Amino acid sequence: MSSFVDAESRTAPSLAQVLDLGAKGLLVLLSAMAALDPVGANLDGKAAELRAVGYPALAFTIPALWYVFWRDRPFPWLADLLVTITCFSDTLGNRMDLYDQIVWFDDWMHFMNPALLCVAVLLLSVPRDAGFGACLERSLAFGATAAIAWEIAEYFAFIATSDERNGAYTDTLGDLSAGILGCVLAATFVHLAWRTGRLREPGPFGGPSPVPAEAR
Template identity: 45%
Template sequence: MATLKTSAPAAVSRPFTRYAALTATAALFLLLLTALIWPDLSGIKGKASTARLVVYPLGAMVLPLWWWAYGRSRSALHTSFPWAAHLLITLPWLVDLIGNRLNLFDTIAWWDDAMHFVLWGLLTAGVLLAFAPWPLSRGLTAFVALGFGVTAAVIWELGEYYAFIRHSAELRTAYTDTLGDLSLGTLGALLAGLIVSHTRRRPPLQG
């Protein structure tokens, strides 16, 4: 009886991906450090800055911690650290910090909507590359992407509401804004699932 193959083909070596992931990680921690030292310049003051200073590094380090604790010796999905997945998972946290630092969320009307679509797509793609079994059909990949993307988006919106929206002027438009954010995040996750399914027909990028 045929069995489902859960490991990916041998990864294509891409040193640039590894360097980009390391650079993004270093930039993220540098921005977090400067936000801790000079909170008035961070752009996240009054926007659940304490929660962000905790959640963002944890979000970016989930994959390296998993790899160190489990993946390097027992993962059936990867023979080496999945640098492309790490880059995709790290970028949303980094881009969000940069956007807040440059005040783009408050000065460009469409920026917040665009970020919910793009960053949720990047995060979902990274999670799929890191943890989704190989191979999955396009339909199953899309369902997994939606499952993760929608769940994570709901958790994010609940966290935002509890951390600062319920006590801010944004509460008046929070319902409409939340529906829009959830819709855009869902679409971004779905697109990520379709793209990952397509790219996985070729050797995946891991380093």
């Protein structure tokens, strides 16, 4: 992981970098514990093994892509942190039984996690001078697709064989609505943050390669 750090961050790690590495470590630990003891993780009958494998894999997707394709660019710590948070928050929320203890927690997760993922996607794939329409289009295209894919996976993973299927239709509509609102929030936040200069992150992976400092 140390190879992900550029020369500047080696001497002064950013807050995003510290939080990202910490969240990844805890995610791997909690995922292993959930796979070994689904009941203790409050994931019994909720695809604990799939989550234990899928969440760490998703959390390390950006580092893997960066290492293979974009090592000439600064590592996108903020975007990577946001992806990691979505996996970590669901794992921790289940471990603490927040889904059953707090009535609105599930709705909050279906709102915030798509928003965080959309912010990460926008930071990685949309030019800084893009208009709000472009940000909204990319955010909805990715976020709505991800939300639908999650609901389908959730249904076949455990809802189809549990008592939750009786109210699954209403719950799914609410989850998708919350996710789409999160996508709109993400597009609005990123666009305004770029325009005001309050958000700085390495350029999109699909953009031109950065000019080496010695060539400027």
